[in-house]
Amino acid sequence: MRTGDILGLRRGSQTWIGGFKRVHACRLLLLVWLAPAGARADPGAETRIGGDLGVLHMQLHDELVRGLRWSGPGAMLGLTLAHDGSDDTHLGRMRFPLAMLGNRYDHGGISWDVQLDYGYARTIVRPSPVLQLDLGARLRWDWAVQYYEDFDEEHLYWMTAYELGPLVALTWLFAPSHSLRGTLDTSLLSLVSRPPERRFYKIGRLTHVDYFFSKTHERMRVTTVHEHLPARVGITYTWRMGERARLQSRLLADFVYDSEPRAFMMLAFALTAGYAHAL
Amino acid sequence: MPSNLGRFALGRRSVGVAIFFACVPMGCLPDDRMKIPYNDAPRAIGDDWKLSSPGAEGFDVERLQAVYRDFFHENRFPTAISLLVVRHGALVAEGYCRDLDDIRRLNAIQSATKSLTSLLTGIAIDEGSLEGEGQRVHAVIPDKFDDDPKKRTMTIENLLTMRTGLDFDNERFSIELLIDGQQDSLAYILDKPLKAPPGADFDYMDASPHLLAGVIQRAVGMSLEDFARSRLFEPLGIERLVWETYADGVTYGAVGLYLVPRDLAKIGLLALQQGHWRGQQLVSRAWMERSTRGRVDTPFSPSIGYRYGYYWWTTSELGGFSADGHGGQFIFVVHDLDLVVVMTAEPHTTTEVGAINLDDFDGLVRRIIGAVAR
Numbered sequence: 001m002r003t004g005d006i007l008g009l010r011r012g013s014q015t016w017i018g019g020f021k022r023v024h025a026c027r028l029l030l031l032v033w034l035a036p037a038g039a040r041a042d043p044g045a046e047t048r049i050g051g052d053l054g055v056l057h058m059q060l061h062d063e064l065v066r067g068l069r070w071s072g073p074g075a076m077l078g079l080t081l082a083h084d085g086s087d088d089t090h091l092g093r094m095r096f097p098l099a100m101l102g103n104r105y106d107h108g109g110i111s112w113d114v115q116l117d118y119g120y121a122r123t124i125v126r127p128s129p130v131l132q133l134d135l136g137a138r139l140r141w142d143w144a145v146q147y148y149e150d151f152d153e154e155h156l157y158w159m160t161a162y163e164l165g166p167l168v169a170l171t172w173l174f175a176p177s178h179s180l181r182g183t184l185d186t187s188l189l190s191l192v193s194r195p196p197e198r199r200f201y202k203i204g205r206l207t208h209v210d211y212f213f214s215k216t217h218e219r220m221r222v223t224t225v226h227e228h229l230p231a232r233v234g235i236t237y238t239w240r241m242g243e244r245a246r247l248q249s250r251l252l253a254d255f256v257y258d259s260e261p262r263a264f265m266m267l268a269f270a271l272t273a274g275y276a277h278a279l
Numbered sequence: 280m281p282s283n284l285g286r287f288a289l290g291r292r293s294v295g296v297a298i299f300f301a302c303v304p305m306g307c308l309p310d311d312r313m314k315i316p317y318n319d320a321p322r323a324i325g326d327d328w329k330l331s332s333p334g335a336e337g338f339d340v341e342r343l344q345a346v347y348r349d350f351f352h353e354n355r356f357p358t359a360i361s362l363l364v365v366r367h368g369a370l371v372a373e374g375y376c377r378d379l380d381d382i383r384r385l386n387a388i389q390s391a392t393k394s395l396t397s398l399l400t401g402i403a404i405d406e407g408s409l410e411g412e413g414q415r416v417h418a419v420i421p422d423k424f425d426d427d428p429k430k431r432t433m434t435i436e437n438l439l440t441m442r443t444g445l446d447f448d449n450e451r452f453s454i455e456l457l458i459d460g461q462q463d464s465l466a467y468i469l470d471k472p473l474k475a476p477p478g479a480d481f482d483y484m485d486a487s488p489h490l491l492a493g494v495i496q497r498a499v500g501m502s503l504e505d506f507a508r509s510r511l512f513e514p515l516g517i518e519r520l521v522w523e524t525y526a527d528g529v530t531y532g533a534v535g536l537y538l539v540p541r542d543l544a545k546i547g548l549l550a551l552q553q554g555h556w557r558g559q560q561l562v563s564r565a566w567m568e569r570s571t572r573g574r575v576d577t578p579f580s581p582s583i584g585y586r587y588g589y590y591w592w593t594t595s596e597l598g599g600f601s602a603d604g605h606g607g608q609f610i611f612v613v614h615d616l617d618l619v620v621v622m623t624a625e626p627h628t629t630t631e632v633g634a635i636n637l638d639d640f641d642g643l644v645r646r647i648i649g650a651v652a653r
Binding site: 059060061063066069071103104106108149150151152153154155198200265267 | 308
């Protein structure tokens with residue numbers, strides 16, 4: 001993808017965010033109208049621990065690998081620890097997406113990812129008893145490693161990023177025991193590592209146990225949205241089955257763009273189901 | 280289930296979600312073309328290559344262009360990088376199908392490195408640093424051997440023809456060498472037991488040229504890379520290269536050399552000219568004749584019947600010999616036609632799916648030979 005296309009995409013994202021603000025009031029009014037009477041967006045403070053498992057579909061485009069699109073199905077395991085206060089939310093999460101990839105020539109590949117993040121959000125507005133809008137920040141470590149076994153059997157590819165950026169969440173309690181929470185986050189300040197454009201074997205250097213980790217954290221650079229732009233959207237449905245039991249299902253869309261040393265894009269959609277237990 | 284939840288699950292929103300997921304596998308991210316637009320004319324880049332054209336050097340232009348059009352086809356040789364044709368000492372055609380800048384980009388030539396090790400063995404013999412290919416390896420690096428007397432009969436020719444007899448699994452132990460970072464790579468290789476007497480069976484392994492690199496280094500008193508730079512690369516005007524060295528200081532004689540395509544073509548032209556380069560005999564004619572003669576039958580590429588010389592693949596049918604590197608790194612030399620063909624490709628593709636193999640390249644070379652009009 002050319003730089004102009006990337007700029008266009010970025011402008012598009014900003015426009016969308018700006019547009020969100022403009023139509024925000026209208027959407028809130030619509031949601032309030034749709035919400036069932038008697039439900040509350042703030043059902044009370046609680047701390048939850050949970051896990052979920054799901055399926056995903058991932059696409060990768062890395063111009064270090066001839067700009068091919070690699071795509072395929074996968075699975076994702078997630079663990080969460082969350083605390084909902086009366087006016088704020090803490091969310092710690094671990095996710096492990098794994099995808100089996102292929103390109104149009106049937107070259108195989110694999111992508112595995114470790115995502116650790118912590119998010120904090122405060123409720124800034126409750127336009128109705130069943131709606132709340134939270135605003136906060138998220139700190140994320142995203143360690144995405146790819147191995148294109150048929151195309152490059154000698155090297156790992158990766159996109160390692162430490163990201164800090166805003167988080168916005170909208171919660172809708174549409175029935176007394178059922179809620180939907182939509183989240184959107186991105187990164188404004190990132191510390192990113194990508195492979196160099198040209199690499200040699202480095203024969204006889206694979207001597208350290210932590211090789212994979214250290215290699216994928218080399219050449220870290222500090223950057224922001226002009227070079228590194230993640231956009232992550234999630235919709236979580238929660239069913240409060242009982243006093244402590246929560247069933248959850250999530251629909252996630254993750255997009256990451258990085259420009260260095262050549263353009264990298266990842267787009268993943270996931271659908272998960274899981275259980276959380278209120279402590 | 281509360282009634283309002285049921286409405287949500289079965290309502291229009293669920294249809295939207297279903298459509299959303301149905302669209303996912305269709306793909307949204309770009310899927311670039313593998314090949315750039317057709318190009319086949321050698322470019323003046325200020326190096327010492329003489330540039331010419333197919334018509335001037337006796338090619339049927341249409342037939343040669345047909346080969347190049349095939350080379351640039353999106354679904355033929357998808358991992359290819361460059362294709363160069365040299366005739367009568369001049370660069371006749373040159374196409375870069377991945378990126379025009381690949382003309383200056385170092386690329387791993389993989390096992391074509393072995394053919395360079397063969398040239399350097401010849402130079403070491405020519406200079407008297409080694410006695411000849413009949414010399415025993417033990418005579419040069421006795422400290423690397425264990426007590427097995429049979430191993431001590433191993434000769435330099437056994438190394439050159441992949442007939443060491445060592446029980447060395449090329450996949451397993453080459454990786455073990457990399458991962459474990461052996462203290463002494465030569466002793467590690469020679470510590471493997473014999474499964475056959477040296478000289479008996481062909482068994483392709485990277486360990487053989489690596490041992491030979493160690494032998495040459497000991498004999499000439501410098502690293503194989505330094506020896507190559509002074510005796511080969513400097514006279515050839517090859518300045519930009521990378522040649523990787525094992526952790527114990529032995530230049531890797533099997534793989535690990537990175538050259539730009541035009542410099543790979545210089546190696547081919549040197550071989551075509553029987554070791555002669557612009558007034559100097561860099562490698563003796565006698566060595567070139569001995570090393571490029573087919574000596575051993577191999578199980579590889581049975582359909583095209585190549586034999587193995589001293590780290591060169593030979594074919595009597597086409598009257599030529601070839602350096603062959605994993606992924607699609609080739610030099611092909613045809614004496615009778617005064618012709619060199621060079622191809623480079625993505626170097627790390629797997630044999631099963633991505634790599635361009637000798638059979639593929641052989642087909643391309645036959646078409647190029649067929650395009651020679653006179």
